[in-house]
Amino acid sequence: MSALAARRSNDSGREFDLSAAALSEIIGLVRSDTGIHLTDAKGELIYSRLAKRLRVCGLADFGSYLALIKSKPGIAEREEMVSAITTNVTNFNREPHHFEHFRQTALPDLVSKLRQGKSVRIWSAGCSDGREPFTLAFAILDAFPDAAKSDFRILATDIDKKSLATASSGIYSSDKIRHLPDAVAKKWFDNSGDELRVKDTARQLIRFNRLNLMGDWPMRRKFDAMFCRNVLIYFENDVQSKLFSRFADGLNDQAYMYIGHSERVIGPAEQLFKPVGITTYQFHANGHAT
Ligand SMILES: C[S@@+](CC[C@H](N)C(=O)[O-])C[C@H]1O[C@@H](n2cnc3c(N)ncnc32)[C@H](O)[C@@H]1O
Incomplete structure (x- = not known):
């Protein structure tokens, strides 16, 4: 045998x-x-x-x-x-209503900050292989093509090294962008052999770093918007609750927060996050009246 x-x-x-x-x-x-x-x-x-x-x-x-x-x-x-x-399921333009809200409601103020020479930071926490932060970069560049010349950065973090390696390469098989309209694919991707590579204009807006949400966070600057979608669902309620408090400490007043379709803000920080759409919140540093 x-x-x-x-x-x-x-x-x-x-x-x-x-x-x-x-x-x-x-x-x-x-x-x-x-x-x-x-x-x-x-x-x-x-x-x-x-x-x-x-x-x-x-x-x-x-x-x-x-x-x-x-x-x-x-x-x-x-x-x-x-x-x-780790479960790394993700997609370009996943949960499109978030990106619609981001483009229509969050972006105008962020672009105006950039035009005034101020800095804007966005955090994609639990970014998997990068399709979430790249979708954000496309939105930013559509609204403000000069974003790279201003003090703008998307921080995209994940615990999974393999997903981050794909994210940093910006290379995806064609089936991963099949659902995107042709015009979007042409605008943001170059052919790279049998695969497609996100154009440098979008890649240069993002810093991919390994970060375990359970550990220390080295970031000192506060964020103007945050995407942490379909990540906290894997944690117990007390862990989620602590993380929302930590997120609150890292956000600028009025920042928008986007979470996954089956998640909700829980714990003491709940009073700081005002629901403004489907799994979409606005952070109010001094609390919000419901
Ligand atoms: C289902 S994916 C979500 C990807 C993306 N946010 C989206 O919604 O399309 C969850 C991601 O969370 C990451 N993750 C799980 N535990 C984590 C932790 N402790 N710190 C950082 N990332 C973590 C996983 O590696 C995975 O890439």
Whole structure:
């Protein structure tokens, strides 16, 4: 019997043995590394995402994989584990109502600030492979083609190194832009072999950085708008609540905040974020009257 067949013949019928104890340890590590709250009910998802890593590492069971990611030499693999576990679903112009609101309501004031020589900062937190901040860059450049010559920057951050590598390259397969109108595709993308590359005019507006929302944030300047969409949904309520308070500390008064379709602002900061549209809020540093 081959080694693979021998592995498949373990009690669970799975290629690799994942004991309840190993599953709960993985859930604990994921939570402490990322804030992502998984339960035993996600066992199948955890198994299928990490089984690939066991194959790459040539390991026979999850016990050995745990030993590796807890060891010093296993630091790089621990990051691979984070990459494998994070859900990175995104799209250009995802949840289009946010970008409509941004273009129509937020942008005019931001452009006016830039024209006055003031700085404008936008944060895309949990930007995945960059399609969200690039959609923002396209909107900015449509309204203010000279944005790169002014004090304007989009900070785009994520915990997942692999997604950030794609984001920094600005290169996407054609299926990722298929839903965009031809005029938009032509305007913002160059051909790069079989793929498409976001034009430099848009790329130069964005700084992609690795940042774990659970850790320290090095940014000192406050933001004029923030997108943190479909990220907090993976965290428990008390973590979300703390993060909204931290976001509040990092926003300029009147800044717009966009969150994912199944998320809502919770916790003490709720009184500072006035709902102004579908999962769209305006930050009021002194609170808002409902
Ligand atoms: C579903 S994607 C959302 C992408 C984009 N915001 C959107 O809505 O299209 C969630 C992203 O959050 C990131 N993420 C998860 N936990 C994180 C953490 N603790 N710090 C920073 N990013 C995190 C994941 O890596 C993933 O790319």
